[in-house]
Amino acid sequence: MSESKDTQGELWEVFLQTKKGLPFKHAGSVHAYDKEMAIQNARDLYTRRGEGRGMWVVPANAIVAVDPSDDSSFFDPADDKVYRHPTFYELPEGIKNM
Amino acid sequence: MVVEELEVLFQERIDANEKIEPRDYMPDAYREHLIRQMSQHAHSEVIGMQPEGNWITRAPSLRAKKILLAKVQDEAGHGLYIYSATETLGITRDELIEKLHQGKAKYASIFNYPALTWADMGAIGWLVDGAAITNQVSLQKTSYGPYSRSMVKICKEESFHQRQGYEVIAAMAKGTPEQKEMAQDALNRFWWPSLMMFGPHDSASPRTGNAMKWKIKRESNDVLRQRFIDKTVSQAALIGLTIPDSDLKWNEERGSYDFGEIDWDEFWSVVKGGGPCNLKRLNHHKKAHKDGAWVRKAAVAYAKKYSNK
Ligand SMILES: [Fe+2]
Numbered sequence: 001m002s003e004s005k006d007t008q009g010e011l012w013e014v015f016l017q018t019k020k021g022l023p024f025k026h027a028g029s030v031h032a033y034d035k036e037m038a039i040q041n042a043r044d045l046y047t048r049r050g051e052g053r054g055m056w057v058v059p060a061n062a063i064v065a066v067d068p069s070d071d072s073s074f075f076d077p078a079d080d081k082v083y084r085h086p087t088f089y090e091l092p093e094g095i096k097n098m
Numbered sequence: 099m100v101v102e103e104l105e106v107l108f109q110e111r112i113d114a115n116e117k118i119e120p121r122d123y124m125p126d127a128y129r130e131h132l133i134r135q136m137s138q139h140a141h142s143e144v145i146g147m148q149p150e151g152n153w154i155t156r157a158p159s160l161r162a163k164k165i166l167l168a169k170v171q172d173e174a175g176h177g178l179y180i181y182s183a184t185e186t187l188g189i190t191r192d193e194l195i196e197k198l199h200q201g202k203a204k205y206a207s208i209f210n211y212p213a214l215t216w217a218d219m220g221a222i223g224w225l226v227d228g229a230a231i232t233n234q235v236s237l238q239k240t241s242y243g244p245y246s247r248s249m250v251k252i253c254k255e256e257s258f259h260q261r262q263g264y265e266v267i268a269a270m271a272k273g274t275p276e277q278k279e280m281a282q283d284a285l286n287r288f289w290w291p292s293l294m295m296f297g298p299h300d301s302a303s304p305r306t307g308n309a310m311k312w313k314i315k316r317e318s319n320d321v322l323r324q325r326f327i328d329k330t331v332s333q334a335a336l337i338g339l340t341i342p343d344s345d346l347k348w349n350e351e352r353g354s355y356d357f358g359e360i361d362w363d364e365f366w367s368v369v370k371g372g373g374p375c376n377l378k379r380l381n382h383h384k385k386a387h388k389d390g391a392w393v394r395k396a397a398v399a400y401a402k403k404y405s406n407k
């Protein structure tokens with residue numbers, strides 16, 4: 001045990017579901033040494049007032065993110081497909097329930 | 099892109115009230131300013147547990163003890179939220195703690211004053227948390243995304259802190275003459291240091307310019323201090339306590355209270371380590387950190403053995 005380095009543990013990202021059925025949202029992060037401690041720390045830190053009904057903790061280094069410096073070109077393909085939006089379509093005057 | 103261009107684009111994003119996120123470009127000076135301010139803020143939350151933690155075992159009732167425990171636990175949480183947000187700037191938790199221990203990182207000077215009586219638990223929640231709330235509400239709009247989000251979360255929790263403190267001091271003020279005197283004494287001792295929490299006058303605060311330009315700070319020290327005074331004066335009157343400032347006077351024209359000059363010599367002396375509890379607070383933190391080392395090492399060893407990550 002003495003050869004172990006003194007560290008504050010690894011970084012985990014915490015996602016909370018505030019109510020059953022709702023999407024999980026990023027709440028913040030915690031330090032922990034293993035997954036059991038990660039969920040306990042996350043519970044104590046982020047759900048002291050009933051903020052969560054569901055929780056995920058994910059090792060921060062397992063998250064794959066888009067590089068913000070090329071995010072505009074990355075998300076670009078969406079911009080030229082306006083026909084994906086309902087407002088693109090011309091419908092006859094007076095149509096109901098659509 | 100060259101640095102100059104990036105900096106122009108960065109400032110344009112700030113001016114458009116866009117939030118800056120961890121992996122976005124930011125000037126080095128912006129990053130350094132945030133690390134200094136946010137780590138100081140996180141350390142304040144953690145060191146701030148000491149004066150109140152001191153009273154948990156002596157709380158006058160089980161109700162009071164439970165409340166104080168929950169309040170101090172919240173402060174630990176606030177420290178952790180802000181440490182995590184600071185780490186997104188590329189500094190580790192270990193480095194942050196080390197800088198505190200070396201005296202290179204500061205924490206709010208208010209915690210270098212002792213909590214002498216139970217009435218101080220009232221004054222701290224009412225005034226110290228009250229001043230912190232005024233500051234933190236403004237910081238919800240800070241330009242750095244993780245800092246801003248941690249402020250939103252903290253502000254939701256803080257209003258209980260201020261109310262529990264006010265309840266304590268109001269109860270003392272309504273008690274026996276001795277209890278009322280303790281309440282007044284606590285207000286006398288914490289009033290001026292609470293006003294100092296907002297920092298030097300704008301004219302004497304060299305870093306304010308950049309902080310405002312980058313929208314790290316959204317309102318100046320003097321504006322925030324005035325807001326705190328204006329909302330606190332009537333709260334003192336309501337429970338029959340007197341704010342220890344003979345120059346305090348409503349100014350009809352400004353729609354604000356005028357108030358006396360702060361003792362800036364005292365302010366700087368406490369910042370520089372000359373407060374009544376500076377050494378005690380830091381030594382206590384160092385000791386707790388050192389005493390906990392075996393737990394951290396055991397946790398590493400356990401995680402390695404069972405590699406359940
Ligand atoms: Fe706090």
Ligand SMILES: [Fe+2]
Binds near residue numbers: 173227230256259
């Ligand atoms: Fe608080």
